[in-house]
Amino acid sequence: MSRLSRVALGPQRRAVVGAGARLIDIYAGLWEHGLTVPAGTCPTVGIAGLTLGGGIGFGARKFGLTCDNLVEATVVTASGRALVCNAHEHADLYWALRGGGGGNFGVVTRFVFRTHPVAGVATYALEWPWSDARPVVQAWQKWAPHAPDGLFSVCNLNCAGGGSPRITSAGQFFGTAQQLKTLIAPLTATGSPTRVSVVSRTYMDAARMWAGCSGTIAECHLQPQGALGRSTFKGKSDYANKLFSARAVDTLVRGIESRKTRGSGSAIVLLDSSGGAINRVPKGATAFVHRDALFSLQYLAYWQPTDPPAVGAANLRFLRNLYAAMRPFVSGFSYQNYIDPELSSWKHAYYGSNLARLVSVKRRHDPGNVFNFRQSIPTRL
Template sequence: MADLEFSVTRPQAIVHCRSAEDVAEAIRFAQAFGLPTVPRSGGHSFAGYSTTTGLVVDVSRMNAVTVGDGLVRSEAGTQIVDLYDHTLPHGLAVPTGWCPTVGIAGLALGGGLGLEGRRHGLTIDHMVYAKVVLADGRIVRCDEQHDPELFWALRGGGGGNFGIVTELGFRPVAVDAMTNYALNWDWPDAVAVLDGWQQWAVSTPDGMTPVLTVELEDAAPGAQPRLTVHGAWLERPADLKPLLERLVKLVGRDPASSSQETVPYADGLKHWFGCDGMTTAECHTVGHNPEAKLPRVAFARARGNFCTASVPTEGVAALLTAFEAQRRAGQMRNLDFLTLGGAINRVPADATAFVHRNSRYYLGFAVGMMEEVPEAEQQAAADWVDHCWAELQNWSAPYTYQNFVDPQLTDWRERYYGVNYDRLARVRAAYDPHHFFRFPQAIS
């Protein structure tokens, strides 16, 4: 598991599958012995839903990738950084997410928000087929013509609901270079920066990925948050300068520092993955392979919402006040604005199960601690996230990203799936009528 907090759960067994047939055999075994069963790919579920006290069907060793005939075919256990390692030598990419060690299946089944979304769309917008092992052990290959309702549901319906995906096919996009940029403002300028950035971000071309991050590496009293506007520009490098000049004009204050760099696509991605200067083998979580360098987090909480309109100045001030509240040494805090729009929002809300096609931003609060801490410190961190999330409800839409599972939600059906939930429930009834695949927020 990526989060050590969930490693205390002890499954009765873990099956490390090598093929769809292995997965089918594991499911039949679990059915015969009445074992609660969950799939695991990258092990990044925010709520620990990829582990159980029953049987874990682990597909992480199913990680073959082939590129050819206009398609990228990937087994379900391929991690994002490894997928790019296979496609970029061909000048191709499948738009994916922000974290290098997430499994492609888990990412895609929940939609696939990421760096390339405004330019190219979500991960699911490039999916052309899926191979799935159903609750009865059958192996099906679904697409727009074969089991189309299942294919619709898999594109945004979330992992673990309809079967265990073993292979996915994608239509890739051509890529070349990437220009990463960053502008840093002093903390007293925060309200002006967030106001100006919101006006700017939604007006930028699709080739722009605008991100705004408020960060405290240690939330000890007196520490000053870091405020960064950053992102990737996927068009001509020369066209970036006037866009950033407009941002500065809207903010009304010069940044304290700024930078931009045009680099090969692989290097640009590794910057966003937190893997600058690392090899692909090193850009994995410790324990994945002997060279892996990325640490596991001991405790983490994250909660957020989509925003369908800009947050007014009053709301910006309230959110920043919440961010600063309840200071506690040892907490790493983040407030992130991730911009949608572009190709993401040109797809109708009912074309796939991913309903969030009219949002401007995803706005999320997160806290993490790298070392084990007493339960009281964990609770204090969780309380801070809850405090911020409560304030966020005043300034956002009542929807959240199904891949950022929030186990505290009682109205998760509406927040994750909106008007698409009833159709998803019908698909679930057709393909898993006895609810073999179960977890606290399973579609039913």
């Protein structure tokens, strides 16, 4: 699949992308034309899986999810047929490919995306003393989901074993630095920020910055082709459809604080803002059902691949305990691109009210369940 990586500009300035293309190459190829497709921040992620499960990133509140910008796909089904799927041909499969998860219906070989003109953006980075964590989370959750569409924001709570917990926030705005300074005032007025940074960048420089690879595009690939290494981690996810209570915020903060005494490794919880263009799409318009969330949560535990098994086990216990502690405060939904083999309620958590229709599409295009895995959409409920 990695050889199907061509990125080209087609009629109507639409991006024609091979299913093996990596995000950093799509960003770079389209940037030459002053265009983009909204996608994620991790440079080595493939476009196929990202699109099929949704596709959240710093352009999502302005331009929609990656799947919302998909206008056509070519899919090889279990029968061996190559189907061109769009709003007029095989529309049922086209619907399912926009958020129904990767690997369920066939092998997608080609995507066609709507593109958007881009030039400059402004980014911000804030940090506070940990003693401000509770009011910062409260302020962020009331502000971020309702900010102008052009502003995507993340709140980051993290702690390494034996270290001190930290709380930061970062975001990107399609506008000027002065406009962004005004927009983040509810955050800078909360607590006593120790770092306030607002910077104007080109869209491509911002993409490289979020990707953690400020060097050449070639370096923004995994070794040995590039300079990036792999991480060892476990993740889980949630969606919050209503504001966290003081008790919920306290549970989250105390959970991160407990990581100080849990040995090697580190823990991160990322709150990613929803709203804007993401939430204006009706739940049933695509297979991506998470259209009424305020924000999502990523729970992440990291350790080194050379660590003894006991270290990995301890990090997993921490992650599971924090995730369990947050159950009373979240929606019961999870992001299907953060696939979690431990999730017993995955059918509802990933697909909600769209599950029955996805099962129908699966039965029509893969009746023999050729494309199956532990959490694949079944042919029957």
